[in-house]
Amino acid sequence: MKSGLIALILLLPCAGMADIPKQRLDEGKQIAFDRNKGNCLACHVIADGESPGNIGPALATVPDRFKDKQRLREQIWDATRFNPETSMPPFGRNHILDAEEIDKVVDYLWSLE
Amino acid sequence: MAGRILKSILSSSVGGFIGLLLALPSQADPLQDQQKFRQHYQQLFPKLTLADYADGVYAIDPIARQSWQAIEEFPPYDETIEQGEALFNAPFKNGRRYADCFPNQGIAIAHEYPKWDRDKGEVITLEKAINDCRIDNQEAPLPYEKGDIAQLLAYLAFTSRGKPITITIPADDPRALAAYQQGKDFYYQRRGQLNFACATCHVQNAGRQLRSEILSPSLGHTSHWPVYRLKWGEMGTLHRRFKECLEQIKAPPIPAQSLEFRNLEYFLSFMGNGIPTNGPSTRK
Numbered sequence: 365m366k367s368g369l370i371a372l373i374l375l376l377p378c379a380g381m382a383d384i385p386k387q388r389l390d391e392g393k394q395i396a397f398d399r400n401k402g403n404c405l406a407c408h409v410i411a412d413g414e415s416p417g418n419i420g421p422a423l424a425t426v427p428d429r430f431k432d433k434q435r436l437r438e439q440i441w442d443a444t445r446f447n448p449e450t451s452m453p454p455f456g457r458n459h460i461l462d463a464e465e466i467d468k469v470v471d472y473l474w475s476l477e
Numbered sequence: 478m479a480g481r482i483l484k485s486i487l488s489s490s491v492g493g494f495i496g497l498l499l500a501l502p503s504q505a506d507p508l509q510d511q512q513k514f515r516q517h518y519q520q521l522f523p524k525l526t527l528a529d530y531a532d533g534v535y536a537i538d539p540i541a542r543q544s545w546q547a548i549e550e551f552p553p554y555d556e557t558i559e560q561g562e563a564l565f566n567a568p569f570k571n572g573r574r575y576a577d578c579f580p581n582q583g584i585a586i587a588h589e590y591p592k593w594d595r596d597k598g599e600v601i602t603l604e605k606a607i608n609d610c611r612i613d614n615q616e617a618p619l620p621y622e623k624g625d626i627a628q629l630l631a632y633l634a635f636t637s638r639g640k641p642i643t644i645t646i647p648a649d650d651p652r653a654l655a656a657y658q659q660g661k662d663f664y665y666q667r668r669g670q671l672n673f674a675c676a677t678c679h680v681q682n683a684g685r686q687l688r689s690e691i692l693s694p695s696l697g698h699t700s701h702w703p704v705y706r707l708k709w710g711e712m713g714t715l716h717r718r719f720k721e722c723l724e725q726i727k728a729p730p731i732p733a734q735s736l737e738f739r740n741l742e743y744f745l746s747f748m749g750n751g752i753p754t755n756g757p758s759t760r761k
Contacts, residue, residue, distance in 0.1 A: 405688065406687050406688050407687065415688045415689040416688070417688050418686045419682050419685045419686070419687060449681070451678075451682055453673070454672055458672060459670070460671070
């Protein structure tokens, strides 16, 4: 919790990713790739992730796809809000990931070019 | 052949359905559902014929199809069919047999299940019919997911091989249509932590890849059971697979042969009417 707060404070002044420590991005990547966590590769091509699915779009140049980080976060939290027919699980609403994990995944995905 | 039988089933029930539609305008029209269901897959996989769907994902995954065909040359279920035949022919303690419980002594009838049972007012699957037969003959019911029941099913399915799925929804019993509707609702209802419906994977995303696995079309999902699943390392029943799906989407479990699963099987089988059955089979 404490480290989350610190990360949040660190994040506040900067809209970009330049100041996000590599360790945090690595943690986000790990959560995104872990089959028992985000398991994002089940449906999305992401960077060097092995055996990705093709149900959702490839996750590259993520900042071009979303207005801001908050919108990306909302998409991961509960994509059905924006498209009731979506195949994407509501990671936040259904407690698949906790808030801190989602924040890390958001930071990681936002860093993808 | 399959087409002709299908046509005769369709035409014989059309009149009844129209009558029902007039009486219950908000109710489902299974034939219309079936047509839409098939049109969707036809658009996704324009080269497939209806019969091709009996092969499940191997109809649309040419690489996996090769290994599947190699396995089917010396199938791991051969012995199971023999064991099933022996079980089926062994008399109960009271001297009666399974054959006494079924039309045509149980031979070449598997493709007609699940059936609407007017007396019970429920969908009766072949598994349920086997256990009802046992109970009527003072034998303990069999567990529903594997073991003896899978052996019996393997033998019965084998005697129906090549025969088209032939499911009827009697138009003169509205409870049958209600059971079908419940199965359909279950199919499209999202559930579980992952918030998936059966249709999310097998209609919306059929043919796409989940990791490296191609998602199978639901058309034909009931055509080839029981299955020797390599992941299980043994034979299992359709409802065992339904249960596994629920686990995969992190949904609360539902028991094999529950009313929910039997109605789901009724819906899915009706969608597949006319597909030649080829059980038992093997799957990844």
